[in-house]
Amino acid sequence: MASLYIDGQWTDGSGGTSDVINPFDGSVVETVGQADAGDVDRAVAAARAAFDTGPWRGTTAAERGELLRRVADLLVRDKEHIAHTETLDTGKTLAESRIDVDDVTAVFRYYADLAGSDAGRVVDVGQAHVLSRVVHEPVGVCALITPWNYPLLQLSWKVAPALAAGNTCVIKPSEVTPLTSVLLVRLCAEAGAPAGVVNIVLGDGRSVGAPLTEHRCVDMVSFTGGLATGQAIIRASAAGVKRLAVELGGKNPNIVFADTDLDLAADWALTAVFLHAGQVCSAGARLIVEESMHDELVAEIGRRAELIRLGSGLAEGTESGPLVSAAHRDKIESFVADALADGARLVAGGRRPDEPELADGFFYRPTVLADTHRDMRVIREETFGPILTVEKFTTEAEAVALGNDTSYGLAGAVWTSDMARAHRVAGALRHGTVWINDFHPYVPGAEWGGMKRSGNGRELGPTGLAEYQEHKHIWHNTAPAPARWFTGEARS
Numbered sequence: 001m002a003s004l005y006i007d008g009q010w011t012d013g014s015g016g017t018s019d020v021i022n023p024f025d026g027s028v029v030e031t032v033g034q035a036d037a038g039d040v041d042r043a044v045a046a047a048r049a050a051f052d053t054g055p056w057r058g059t060t061a062a063e064r065g066e067l068l069r070r071v072a073d074l075l076v077r078d079k080e081h082i083a084h085t086e087t088l089d090t091g092k093t094l095a096e097s098r099i100d101v102d103d104v105t106a107v108f109r110y111y112a113d114l115a116g117s118d119a120g121r122v123v124d125v126g127q128a129h130v131l132s133r134v135v136h137e138p139v140g141v142c143a144l145i146t147p148w149n150y151p152l153l154q155l156s157w158k159v160a161p162a163l164a165a166g167n168t169c170v171i172k173p174s175e176v177t178p179l180t181s182v183l184l185v186r187l188c189a190e191a192g193a194p195a196g197v198v199n200i201v202l203g204d205g206r207s208v209g210a211p212l213t214e215h216r217c218v219d220m221v222s223f224t225g226g227l228a229t230g231q232a233i234i235r236a237s238a239a240g241v242k243r244l245a246v247e248l249g250g251k252n253p254n255i256v257f258a259d260t261d262l263d264l265a266a267d268w269a270l271t272a273v274f275l276h277a278g279q280v281c282s283a284g285a286r287l288i289v290e291e292s293m294h295d296e297l298v299a300e301i302g303r304r305a306e307l308i309r310l311g312s313g314l315a316e317g318t319e320s321g322p323l324v325s326a327a328h329r330d331k332i333e334s335f336v337a338d339a340l341a342d343g344a345r346l347v348a349g350g351r352r353p354d355e356p357e358l359a360d361g362f363f364y365r366p367t368v369l370a371d372t373h374r375d376m377r378v379i380r381e382e383t384f385g386p387i388l389t390v391e392k393f394t395t396e397a398e399a400v401a402l403g404n405d406t407s408y409g410l411a412g413a414v415w416t417s418d419m420a421r422a423h424r425v426a427g428a429l430r431h432g433t434v435w436i437n438d439f440h441p442y443v444p445g446a447e448w449g450g451m452k453r454s455g456n457g458r459e460l461g462p463t464g465l466a467e468y469q470e471h472k473h474i475w476h477n478t479a480p481a482p483a484r485w486f487t488g489e490a491r492s
């Protein structure tokens, strides 16, 4: 199946082929074509032409909203197929993939509505003869670069607002998980996106991502991925002074005060970190527990972690799938080995599963490490895997200090039955999202993004649309008169 879409045509690409691997058993799900530098050039040229001279620029916001609504309807139609593909590609459970497709559908509907209601504004300048308007215009050609953990979801947070605002785009998904991004582009085409408006090129970061982000005809780069890649993209964008939206990793604190019910705290500590085998940017990987409940809570979490059922994401009853690749599992194993060497105490996991039927997949048991502290790599760096570390505190100030003691600032949570304390702590945490007595929920209408090294833009909400807009001021003087600043007369 041709898997690159350039200027309204499906093509195999000129960069050879690549196997997409099922992380459950290492089998090949599909072989897809790869782009070369020439394909990237053609895709950007198509997006440029569609933006500069195509019919797309003449569409109204309401028409673009209608397009997004049609995509949402097609997502509903194809939900099972897309969810199944996402599970084969990423290893996550089918239940998680179905939620992803529902969330993606909601994002398209949200931006469909917002497109129609986002009219710019009139500024009252206090002069009856002056009309001052701020109009919202698209930025231009957007390079949309996405990671492998939520391939479809992360793409929707970019492509829906980009199209709503009237941009054209070239998509580059992770080479590891490209399949549902290709499906989404098929739906955009079926919904009536004109040729050149949505393009997709497949390939790795070095040979496709870098030339795309550095391309002089790209106006904006919207990137979600790791810190090091984000920094490289920021550097590469400097020459062209491109618009950037950069969503990076997290090292997210989950703070539990001792007035929290133990069952609730244990249940949510697991849910916070082990969904999608911990491969979630906002995973609650750092459990920070009040000392008086620490030992009991850690023992209970360890007991429950050992019971988590690993398996195929497609199988009924599987609670967690594999890691995305063998290389990623190697990285997780090195984090655990380093932590143990530095004095951490292994409470659960710390090994590959014993079941022979999981031996070909990239599985790693959910792991709980106690007695961890700030000098350990496992506390300082994002592991992006099934590792929960536990630290303890005695005062509220200490809890906040620990929660903020990270170079990241994506998300965090606080658990307590004292609501005044809950809001004090939520206010003091330097993270883009803070949950009180909950973990993970997000909605299309609320901004998502990070502080510090977690990024510099916002997705979702009205700000997620504004990222893809120029806000231009048009001043119209309806009764011009000479300024007489320069009189035109010779000085005496």
Ligand code: NAP
Binding pocket: 145, 146, 147, 148, 149, 150, 154, 172, 173, 174, 175, 176, 203, 204, 205, 206, 208, 209, 210, 211, 213, 224, 225, 226, 227, 228, 229, 230, 232, 233, 247, 248, 249, 250, 280, 281, 282, 382, 384, 410, 449, 450, 454, 455
């Ligand atoms: P990654 O290695 O940084 O890759 C992200 C994307 O960038 C991939 O498509 C990758 O291509 C591409 N890329 C690599 N080098 C590039 C370059 N020089 N120029 C342009 N593109 C390049 O990240 P990942 O491992 O896929 O994803 C995991 C990271 O994403 C974690 O840190 C996670 O926290 C973060 N994340 C953040 C959010 C958020 O909302 N803040 C959400 C999800 C994930 P290839 O992989 O094909 O080489």
